[in-house]
Amino acid sequence: MTTxxxxxxxxxxxxxxxxxxxxxxxxxxxxxxxxxxxxxxxxQPDFAAPAPVLERARQLLDDDRLGYTDSLGLPQLRTAIxxxxxxxxxxxxxxxRVMVTTGASGALMTLLGSLVNPGDEWLMPDPCYPCxxxxxxxxxxxxxxxxxxxxxxxxxxxxxxxxxxxxRTRGVLLASPSNPTGTxxxxxxxxxxxxxxxxxxxxxxxxxxxLGLTYGARRDSALALGEDVFVVSSFSKYFAMTGWRLGxxxxxxxxxxxxxxxxxxxxxxxxxxxxxxxxxxxxxxSLAICEARREEFQARRDDLIPALQGIGFKVPTLPDGAFxxxxxxxxxxxxxxxxxxxxxxxxxxxxxxxxxFGVHEPQRWLRFAYTCDRTLLRxxxxxxxxxxxxxxxxxxxx
Amino acid sequence: MTTxxxxxxxxxxxxxxxxxxxxxxxxxxxxxxxxxxxxxxxxQPDFAAPAPVLERARQLLDDDRLGYTDSLGLPQLRTAIxxxxxxxxxxxxxxxRVMVTTGASGALMTLLGSLVNPGDEWLMPDPCYPCxxxxxxxxxxxxxxxxxxxxxxxxxxxxxxxxxxxxRTRGVLLASPSNPTGTxxxxxxxxxxxxxxxxxxxxxxxxxxxLGLTYGARRDSALALGEDVFVVSSFSKYFAMTGWRLGxxxxxxxxxxxxxxxxxxxxxxxxxxxxxxxxxxxxxxSLAICEARREEFQARRDDLIPALQGIGFKVPTLPDGAFxxxxxxxxxxxxxxxxxxxxxxxxxxxxxxxxxFGVHEPQRWLRFAYTCDRTLLRxxxxxxxxxxxxxxxxxxxx
Numbered sequence: 105m106t107t108x109x110x111x112x113x114x115x116x117x118x119x120x121x122x123x124x125x126x127x128x129x130x131x132x133x134x135x136x137x138x139x140x141x142x143x144x145x146x147x148q149p150d151f152a153a154p155a156p157v158l159e160r161a162r163q164l165l166d167d168d169r170l171g172y173t174d175s176l177g178l179p180q181l182r183t184a185i186x187x188x189x190x191x192x193x194x195x196x197x198x199x200x201r202v203m204v205t206t207g208a209s210g211a212l213m214t215l216l217g218s219l220v221n222p223g224d225e226w227l228m229p230d231p232c233y234p235c236x237x238x239x240x241x242x243x244x245x246x247x248x249x250x251x252x253x254x255x256x257x258x259x260x261x262x263x264x265x266x267x268x269x270x271x272r273t274r275g276v277l278l279a280s281p282s283n284p285t286g287t288x289x290x291x292x293x294x295x296x297x298x299x300x301x302x303x304x305x306x307x308x309x310x311x312x313x314x315l316g317l318t319y320g321a322r323r324d325s326a327l328a329l330g331e332d333v334f335v336v337s338s339f340s341k342y343f344a345m346t347g348w349r350l351g352x353x354x355x356x357x358x359x360x361x362x363x364x365x366x367x368x369x370x371x372x373x374x375x376x377x378x379x380x381x382x383x384x385x386x387x388x389x390s391l392a393i394c395e396a397r398r399e400e401f402q403a404r405r406d407d408l409i410p411a412l413q414g415i416g417f418k419v420p421t422l423p424d425g426a427f428x429x430x431x432x433x434x435x436x437x438x439x440x441x442x443x444x445x446x447x448x449x450x451x452x453x454x455x456x457x458x459x460x461f462g463v464h465e466p467q468r469w470l471r472f473a474y475t476c477d478r479t480l481l482r483x484x485x486x487x488x489x490x491x492x493x494x495x496x497x498x499x500x501x502x
Numbered sequence: 503m504t505t506x507x508x509x510x511x512x513x514x515x516x517x518x519x520x521x522x523x524x525x526x527x528x529x530x531x532x533x534x535x536x537x538x539x540x541x542x543x544x545x546q547p548d549f550a551a552p553a554p555v556l557e558r559a560r561q562l563l564d565d566d567r568l569g570y571t572d573s574l575g576l577p578q579l580r581t582a583i584x585x586x587x588x589x590x591x592x593x594x595x596x597x598x599r600v601m602v603t604t605g606a607s608g609a610l611m612t613l614l615g616s617l618v619n620p621g622d623e624w625l626m627p628d629p630c631y632p633c634x635x636x637x638x639x640x641x642x643x644x645x646x647x648x649x650x651x652x653x654x655x656x657x658x659x660x661x662x663x664x665x666x667x668x669x670r671t672r673g674v675l676l677a678s679p680s681n682p683t684g685t686x687x688x689x690x691x692x693x694x695x696x697x698x699x700x701x702x703x704x705x706x707x708x709x710x711x712x713l714g715l716t717y718g719a720r721r722d723s724a725l726a727l728g729e730d731v732f733v734v735s736s737f738s739k740y741f742a743m744t745g746w747r748l749g750x751x752x753x754x755x756x757x758x759x760x761x762x763x764x765x766x767x768x769x770x771x772x773x774x775x776x777x778x779x780x781x782x783x784x785x786x787x788s789l790a791i792c793e794a795r796r797e798e799f800q801a802r803r804d805d806l807i808p809a810l811q812g813i814g815f816k817v818p819t820l821p822d823g824a825f826x827x828x829x830x831x832x833x834x835x836x837x838x839x840x841x842x843x844x845x846x847x848x849x850x851x852x853x854x855x856x857x858x859f860g861v862h863e864p865q866r867w868l869r870f871a872y873t874c875d876r877t878l879l880r881x882x883x884x885x886x887x888x889x890x891x892x893x894x895x896x897x898x899x900x
Contacts, residue, residue, distance in 0.1 A: 113641070115619075171745045235767040372520075
């Protein structure tokens with residue numbers, strides 16, 4: 105529960121700050137004071153949009169009035185997104201089931217705003233993307249965080265869903281690959297979770313915004329499970345277009361008109377320039393750039409994990425997607441939130457502690473985003489190595 | 503109440519489609535079939551963003567990675583917006599009270615999401631912008647539409663607010679100039695409404711997205727009334743940047759941290775390119791362009807109103823802002839919704855009927871948006887003149 109002076113609606117007591125934004129702000133303050141900071145806190149690629157997207161955007165500024173688009177998004181972009189699902193995951197999707205949104209945030213707000221009744225329970229893994237539970241709260245729902253562990257790749261299983269399903273449970277929200285852990289749910293387990301949810305008459309929402317950034321595995325989509333699954337995706341991560349605020353969702357055919365009605369009222373439409381420019385994201389030249397970057401992310405991961413292990417962090421399961429390492433710091437410090445603050449001030453390395461992502465032993469975990477180049481990552485590890493012996497929250501310290 | 507096959511949350515039964523989007527879609531279908539359509543249905547200027555904004559956007563595509571910004575918006579843009587309030591309305595606003603949003607839609611969602619408790623009543627004039635009442639419903643509130651008339655410029659008065667205030671009333675939401683009527687609330691009446699709301703311990707939200715488009719009157723802002731008023735504004739109308747999805751709100755100082763928390767979770771941040779480019783909207787060259795366009799809009803209004811009166815529409819009070827004429831068609835037809843459909847099919851003129859904007863005698867009213875040039879406006883009136891004698895929903899028709 106957080107408090108506020110202003111008399112806000114009751115729901116706001118359940119909506120916590122997105123702490124990583126506060127950490128970033130402190131990092132910026134230190135930089136403004138002349139300190140060198142290595143940013144591993146925010147989940148955004150250190151790349152710009154692919155060159156063809158930028159070039160398309162330049163043309164549009166000359167040619168187009170950039171007015172409102174359809175609330176569901178440009179028809180040609182909805183078609184292009186459907187084709188991308190076929191190319192990436194081998195799933196045929198009717199463009200009529202695709203809705204373009206203002207980032208994955210817009211997709212989640214539209215979905216949860218349309219689906220969550222007050223008092224409904226929604227199951228999600230702990231740890232997970234923090235806004236998920238807060239958005240459920242915004243619409244009067246009750247997020248139920250289910251503790252997970254490295255043994256299950258920090259993902260839910262059909263057994264845990266069955267165990268926690270109650271009469272008021274309405275659905276399951278999971279992400280694969282996951283933020284903050286970078287781990288995927290096993291395809292068979294996802295199929296079993298889907299069957300369990302369907303058997304209970306519930307709703308399954310799968311966040312696939314990191315699906316393009318999968319390492320050493322197929323990019324299987326939950327869309328293959330059936331038309332009843334809601335899938336959320338985004339141009340932010342694989343296409344490196346965070347600030348463009350463009351995402352999408354794929355929904356059951358009979359849900360589209362209701363989702364459209366929500367979007368007409370809540371947003372009118374997603375940003376027009378971003379929508380037009382994003383058409384160029386699916387050109388072969390753009391996809392080649394994104395694939396090269398994916399390989400670079402994988403190389404960073406392969407450098408970073410042993411280096412972190414070498415200075416006392418534990419990485420109990422290999423993250424095979426996204427650009428995060430969720431590292432266990434319990435051998436080093438008593439509280440990851442204090443550790444993150446100390447390391448930012450002492451070493452100039454910005455990290456995100458576990459308490460942004462859940463309530464199950466968050467003090468054990470730190471999220472490292474490998475969204476800076478390998479030289480900087482090596483510097484970061486060297487700085488941490490130097491700072492760790494002097495931290496005040498060390499295990500066994502007085 | 504609208505129905506849907508998909509089992510949506512209960513609130514969705516109160517969220518109607520934004521009908522103008524459906525009308526626009528039918529207009530596009532007719533155009534695709536080769537028909538000539540004059541678009542007077544959608545509330546968006548027939549201009550692109552001012553040239554300096556476009557130029558700034560081009561530079562950014564070369565120079566900037568376009569990542570996430572602060573959730574409250576770029577600090578320099580918040581400062582520029584505060585200065586604009588001083589220039590436009592002579593009100594000094596602390597930039598710390600300014601929050602940049604994803605269009606005025608984002609501002610309204612953030613405000614109503616943060617403020618509306620389930621069961622709260624919110625007063626608003628009938629007619630008004632339709633999304634207002636649906637957004638209140640989205641968060642479990644009860645929109646109370648208060649019938650207005652041309653005698654009060656379709657605005658609420660302190661007396662009507664007093665008359666309708668009940669124990670569950672939480673606030674008042676009004677717009678000046680108003681959509682769909684283009685009329686302003688008299689400054690003294692607004693002051694009295696504010697005093698009434700304050701005396702009841704309520705919240706006053708004033709939508710000023712059309713304030714820059716005011717004709718023959720000062721652009722007084724509700725911000726002058728005190729720091730407790732919430733003001734919503736936008737780059738969409740005066741700056742002709744609809745598709746950029748950029749707006750802002752000004753809020754009481756002690757509400758900012760809570761609003762930020764909502765935005766961190768619900769949107770992360772507004773579009774980055776739009777934010778950076780919008781800084782150029784306040785340059786003298788941009789403002790000169792916007793002022794010339796304002797004069798053009800005024801000239802269109804002065805042409806259009808007598809022309810509409812000449813073919814049987816009544817315009818009972820002069821709209822002194824926005825780009826709308828809300829015309830009484832009751833001498834011509836029995837039902838404005840049927841009339842709008844017939845005129846689109848028969849005359850190729852797209853208009854929005856009153857039932858998008860409220861429930862108080864909507865069948866009497868049609869909204870004309872003068873968002874096309876004067877030649878087209880004259881053509882539209884000529885087409886209407888020719889079509890009206892043949893309409894099936896004519897007054898007195900069998």
